[in-house]
Amino acid sequence: MTEVSRVVDAPPQTVFAVLADGWSYGGWVVGSSHIRAVDAGWPAVGSRIHHSVGSWPLQLQDETTVVAVETGVSLSLEAKAWPTGAAAVGLTLVPHDGGTRTLVRMTEHVVRGPAKVLPEAVQGLLLRPRNAESLARLGDLAVGRLARVQP
Known part of the structure; x- marks a missing residue:
């Protein structure tokens, strides 16, 4: 399993608000290029984000x-990106500095598909930089959201 973490200058409820906004997924998940639809109940268990992965015109349409x-x-999410497979993605928010900041932990491992045959060390080499950038983008969105709500 690959894990990355980052301290975000926003409280956990603000970071979670970004996660709870399915339409923001394309703004922080590296590789997600277009959000086509978000189920009304997002982020309830079983709800989905319908997204495209890759650059036009070579986009794959899938869901998380x-x-x-x-x-x-x-x-906790299952992110699909066929034909490569599907991955289990976990995001955990830990209050930091008395709750004014958040330690965000992101884990990912391939659960199905051709990419599952890659050794975990190789998966880590591929996923760590991508997921570190995703957390940087998530952090920026959370800080921006916090700035909009503070007087």
Whole structure:
């Protein structure tokens, strides 16, 4: 399993608000290029984001499904990107500096498809930089959201 983490200058509820906004997914998930639809109940268990992966005109259309959620604390997803496969993605939010900041942990591992045959060390080499950039983007969106709501 590949894990990356980052401290975000926003409280957990603000970071989770970005995660709970399915339409923001394309703004922070590296590789997601277009959000086509978000189920009305997002991020309830079983709800989905319908997204495109890659650059036009070579886009794959797929979906990400919520597997588990603890509001303000964690979100577990199954992200599909066929033909490469599907991955289990976990995001955990830990209050930091008295709750004014958030330690965000992101885990990912391939659960199905051709990419599953790659050794974990190789998966890590491929996923770590991508996921570190995703957390940087998530952090920027959370900080921007916080700035909009503070007087």
